[in-house]
Amino acid sequence: MDHISPVLWQFLVKWLTNFAVIPPEASKVAPQMDALLLFMTLVSLVGLVLVILLVVTFSILYRRERHPVAVQIEGSTLLEATWTIIPLGLFLVMFVWGSVLYFRIYTPPPNAMQIYVVGKQWMWKAEHPGGQHEINSLHVPINQPVQLTLISQDVFHSFSMPAFRVKREAIPGRYTTVWFEATQEGTYHLFCSQYCGTAHSAMIGQIVVMSQDGYKKWLASSTSGVSLAQDGERLFASLSCNACHNGTPSARGPNLAGVYGSTLTLSDGQRVTVDDEYLRQAILNPSAHITQGYAPIMPTYQGQVSEEGLFSLVEYIKNLDSNYRIQQTTNTTTLAPVATATVPNAATKGMVKP
Numbered sequence: 001m002d003h004i005s006p007v008l009w010q011f012l013v014k015w016l017t018n019f020a021v022i023p024p025e026a027s028k029v030a031p032q033m034d035a036l037l038l039f040m041t042l043v044s045l046v047g048l049v050l051v052i053l054l055v056v057t058f059s060i061l062y063r064r065e066r067h068p069v070a071v072q073i074e075g076s077t078l079l080e081a082t083w084t085i086i087p088l089g090l091f092l093v094m095f096v097w098g099s100v101l102y103f104r105i106y107t108p109p110p111n112a113m114q115i116y117v118v119g120k121q122w123m124w125k126a127e128h129p130g131g132q133h134e135i136n137s138l139h140v141p142i143n144q145p146v147q148l149t150l151i152s153q154d155v156f157h158s159f160s161m162p163a164f165r166v167k168r169e170a171i172p173g174r175y176t177t178v179w180f181e182a183t184q185e186g187t188y189h190l191f192c193s194q195y196c197g198t199a200h201s202a203m204i205g206q207i208v209v210m211s212q213d214g215y216k217k218w219l220a221s222s223t224s225g226v227s228l229a230q231d232g233e234r235l236f237a238s239l240s241c242n243a244c245h246n247g248t249p250s251a252r253g254p255n256l257a258g259v260y261g262s263t264l265t266l267s268d269g270q271r272v273t274v275d276d277e278y279l280r281q282a283i284l285n286p287s288a289h290i291t292q293g294y295a296p297i298m299p300t301y302q303g304q305v306s307e308e309g310l311f312s313l314v315e316y317i318k319n320l321d322s323n324y325r326i327q328q329t330t331n332t333t334t335l336a337p338v339a340t341a342t343v344p345n346a347a348t349k350g351m352v353k354p
């Protein structure tokens with residue numbers, strides 16, 4: 001090995017010892033996902049071996065010198081039924097198993113804590129409700145469902161966490177969500193797994209899974225001092241949203257306290273449930289959905305608020321209470337299940353409480 005430079009050699013050794021065909025199983029769904037993958041691999045392997053064995057055996061048994069003249073075979077219904085029904089059954093098992101897993105992965109539990117993520121060429125920016133911002137890293141507590149709300153500021157990206165066996169596209173103009181529950185402390189890979197331009201391969205980072213106490217300490221030590229909701233409150237005032245939305249009976253816009261999670265009736269009679277995506281659209285494209293009983297007077301804020309700003313506004317509206325104050329501090333730990341506040345006097349026109 002004299003001709004390999006020590007540096008290269010070290011690199012090779014490091015690479016080989018770090019190389020993992022199967023990444024660590026660090027989330028609740030990871031073992032379930034691997035079980036399905038194993039099942040599919042085994043079925044494919046059995047199929048592969050069967051086909052190879054038949055090809056080889058038939059080539060030997062029916063070679064030309066033994067059977068110079070071909071014999072016409074009329075076929076066998078039993079054989080055909082067998083090779084149709086068995087694979088059909090196997091594929092249906094994969095389909096049902098895969099669907100069950102899919103719905104489990106994309107349906108967040110109600111007590112999931114929220115983290116917002118903006119993808120842009122070429123980095124990931126994560127924002128915690130308490131006002132902690134991080135770039136190309138994500139700190140999360142162990143044994144706690146975490147829901148990510150993702151958006152891209154430019155092109156398609158994909159937030160991929162191989163150790164958790166989940167990933168989700170970050171799409172310009174629309175929120176997507178994904179959730180996971182980490183089960184092992186440690187540092188894991190974060191990738192962008194959608195080719196997104198020159199520095200795509202550099203759009204990587206780390207996911208740090210911490211103990212619940214460690215995470216609380218991290219939250220307290222990394223806060224910017226302004227929670228997302230507080231930042232949203234500031235934006236709400238500076239964009240003059242409060243000129244129309246202030247919760248008073250004479251206000252020109254509907255009361256936004258308690259609107260999150262409620263069902264609105266629109267002017268065309270359609271009923272919609274207000275989620276993050278609805279709030280975003282209401283701010284950027286207000287004329288698309290007019291709440292029943294109101295005039296279409298809200299201006300669009302397209303191009304005036306960054307994606308981070310929109311996350312802040314959404315978080316502010318989520319946390320509004322009936323007297324238009326927010327209930328949130330900078331080291332917010334949403335670790336305990338968040339009770340969905342029912343706002344007693346939130347019943348404005350067109351609004352039905354959840």
Ligand code: HEC
Pocket residue numbers: 236239240241242243244245252253254255256259264279282283286287289290291294295296297298299301313317
């Ligand atoms: C000129 C008054 C006015 C301003 C300024 C205004 N809005 Fe509105 N807003 C309305 C009216 C009226 C509606 C109801 C009709 C509709 O759906 O467009 C509304 C609807 C909404 C909704 C949908 C929820 C619901 O109950 O209908 C949200 C969310 C919202 N506004 C947020 C904002 C934010 C955030 C700002 C500032 C960035 C803002 N608004 C600025 C008048 C205003």
Ligand SMILES: [Cu+2]
Pocket residue numbers: 119122156157158192193194195196200203
């Ligand atoms: Cu990317």
